[in-house]
Amino acid sequence: MYNEVIYEIYPLTFNYAPGSKSDPYPGCYGNLKGITAMADYVASLGVDAVWIAPFFRWDRNGFGYDITDYYRIDPMFGTLDDFRELCAAYHDRGVKVFIDQVYNHCSANHPWFRQSIKKSGPYADYFVWHDAVGFDGEGKPVAPNNWPSKWDVAGESAWTWNEERRQFYLHSFDYTMPNLNINNPEVRRELLKISEYWFDLGADGFRLDATTHYGYDELFRNNPLDETGEQIRVYDINNRIGAEFLDALKALAGSYAPAKTLLAEYVFDKGKRGNDKGVQTVRESVCDSFYIGSLRGTLEDFRCRVTKALQVSPQGKKLNWAFSNHDMERAVTRLWGNDFSAAKSAMLMDLLLTLPGSVCIFQGDELGMPNPLDLQACKNPARDPRDVWSIANNPWAGARTGFCVNAASHGNMALHPDERQISFCIEAQEKDPYSTLNQVREAIKNRRKSIFSRLGDITFLDVPGCPDVISFIRSDETGENNILCMYNFGETSAVVSHRNRQYVLPPETKKHEPLL
Numbered sequence: 001m002y003n004e005v006i007y008e009i010y011p012l013t014f015n016y017a018p019g020s021k022s023d024p025y026p027g028c029y030g031n032l033k034g035i036t037a038m039a040d041y042v043a044s045l046g047v048d049a050v051w052i053a054p055f056f057r058w059d060r061n062g063f064g065y066d067i068t069d070y071y072r073i074d075p076m077f078g079t080l081d082d083f084r085e086l087c088a089a090y091h092d093r094g095v096k097v098f099i100d101q102v103y104n105h106c107s108a109n110h111p112w113f114r115q116s117i118k119k120s121g122p123y124a125d126y127f128v129w130h131d132a133v134g135f136d137g138e139g140k141p142v143a144p145n146n147w148p149s150k151w152d153v154a155g156e157s158a159w160t161w162n163e164e165r166r167q168f169y170l171h172s173f174d175y176t177m178p179n180l181n182i183n184n185p186e187v188r189r190e191l192l193k194i195s196e197y198w199f200d201l202g203a204d205g206f207r208l209d210a211t212t213h214y215g216y217d218e219l220f221r222n223n224p225l226d227e228t229g230e231q232i233r234v235y236d237i238n239n240r241i242g243a244e245f246l247d248a249l250k251a252l253a254g255s256y257a258p259a260k261t262l263l264a265e266y267v268f269d270k271g272k273r274g275n276d277k278g279v280q281t282v283r284e285s286v287c288d289s290f291y292i293g294s295l296r297g298t299l300e301d302f303r304c305r306v307t308k309a310l311q312v313s314p315q316g317k318k319l320n321w322a323f324s325n326h327d328m329e330r331a332v333t334r335l336w337g338n339d340f341s342a343a344k345s346a347m348l349m350d351l352l353l354t355l356p357g358s359v360c361i362f363q364g365d366e367l368g369m370p371n372p373l374d375l376q377a378c379k380n381p382a383r384d385p386r387d388v389w390s391i392a393n394n395p396w397a398g399a400r401t402g403f404c405v406n407a408a409s410h411g412n413m414a415l416h417p418d419e420r421q422i423s424f425c426i427e428a429q430e431k432d433p434y435s436t437l438n439q440v441r442e443a444i445k446n447r448r449k450s451i452f453s454r455l456g457d458i459t460f461l462d463v464p465g466c467p468d469v470i471s472f473i474r475s476d477e478t479g480e481n482n483i484l485c486m487y488n489f490g491e492t493s494a495v496v497s498h499r500n501r502q503y504v505l506p507p508e509t510k511k512h513e514p515l516l
Contacts, residue, residue: 002317003453004048004358005444009035010326011055011077012064013402013415014363020078028383028414032078032086039089041426045366046444049096051207053326059107060388061176065209066107070194076386087202096204098263103191104210105177113178117165126187127178128170128216143168145222147236172213182215183241192252205261207291212266214242243281250286263320266290282312289358291320299470299489303460315455315477316356323352324362329395333371342368343508346439347487350510353447354474354485356456363403367429368436371398372418384414451476451483466494482515
């Protein structure tokens with residue numbers, strides 16, 4: 001899958017369509033029928049696959065990533081028949097269907113966890129439990145070690161005390177989402193069983209969430225600290241058992257004809273030494289590709305991240321790139337605030353599509369959609385019977401507002417787009433050949449017929465005094481075919497020099513120049 005273009009769909013807000021036998025909240029949230037209704041549009045982009053974020057039964061705190069039943073679709077999204085219909089619709093249009101599988105953790109309200117608290121049967125060790133290592137001066141239990149959690153409203157420790165079981169449980173993220181014990185063979189067998197179930201129903205592959213966190217050090221050792229006091233994360237992440245489980249999943253995926261695809265999320269943000277084992281995993285794993293997180297930060301950060309990633313996986317063989325996803329502010333907002341433009345938006349997607357490996361485009365990025373001006377004004381409590389969005393206050397929630405088909409669509413959804421976002425709707429862009437949408441379609445077509453769809457290297461060029469310019473030579477795997485790629489995101493003209501030749505780039509323009 002090294003050259004595939006994948007379109008990420010966040011089902012809670014992508015699109016709603018009537019007709020499901022399970023439709024408890026008509027028009028309040030997106031559903032599977034709504035994704036099926038958009039099959040022609042998605043196929044028109046020229047993408048190879050869709051990645052659909054979780055639509056299983058879930059709790060409230062993880063926005064779909066806190067699953068309470070891996071085998072059942074949440075009634076708000078529809079039925080198994082709706083999923084089969086969705087797969088058939090996209091397959092008929094030559095588009096694969098990847099679904100998100102969250103195997104690192106689940107909801108604290110999952111029946112498995114409730115049974116595990118009671119030490120009931122096989123579920124006693126379905127999660128990672130540990131005794132307190134003592135009690136502090138106030139008589140409170142002390143956590144087993146210093147492992148950290150992320151996005152946790154309860155604090156920074158990956159351990160939470162459960163009074164009923166009288167032990168701590170491990171959670172890489174919020175305390176409402178305990179980690180499954182992937183070190184336990186019974187848990188691994190159950191997760192493989194779940195995988196087979198969804199493969200058999202028609203999924204062409206999985207995007208695997210949070211695979212960096214699979215497994216744990218069975219000695220529960222503290223992460224050491226560097227000279228600044230920061231943890232060197234060698235025991236809580238990138239564990240051997242996690243890599244072995246990925247290989248077992250791939251063996252199952254490979255037993256199908258054609259083989260199913262595995263796209264593993266593997267984010268390198270754990271510090272240099274904490275990433276050493278992760279680099280080894282990416283290089284040695286039989287997994288198809290690794291979603292390495294969004295290319296966040298400034299344009300200079302982009303240059304650094306691409307360079308480092310290509311050192312992890314030479315020529316981009318196992319890399320999957322993105323500028324946005326459901327967990328980040330939209331790229332144009334993150335990079336330029338309210339100073340973005342249609343030209344910059346289209347250029348950014350074109351830049352993404354030059355990278356060697358596979359790429360993900362998040363719903364709405366092909367339209368150049370920004371974050372809303374006021375997230376709170378996008379919330380419609382009267383249309384939010386599940387009370388999903390009242391707790392959504394982080395910047396990335398702005399990326400999850402309703403997708404825009406036309407000016408009238410999604411106005412009544414629980415998290416609707418604002419007027420500025422609606423101005424970027426599909427209907428407004430379809431008829432304009434120079435719209436962001438149509439430029440992205442052309443960029444995807446160009447990727448297909450150029451070396452951009454092939455593995456290769458990137459060599460960045462220095463453009464002194466021009467921080468808003470990205471310039472590099474993109475080669476193919478042979479090194480014999482090269483294209484000079486130049487992007488000026490700035491407000492003034494810039495000059496790129498290469499081989500005694502100078503290229504003048506007007507403001508907000510790009511240029512691809514084949515090198516002979």
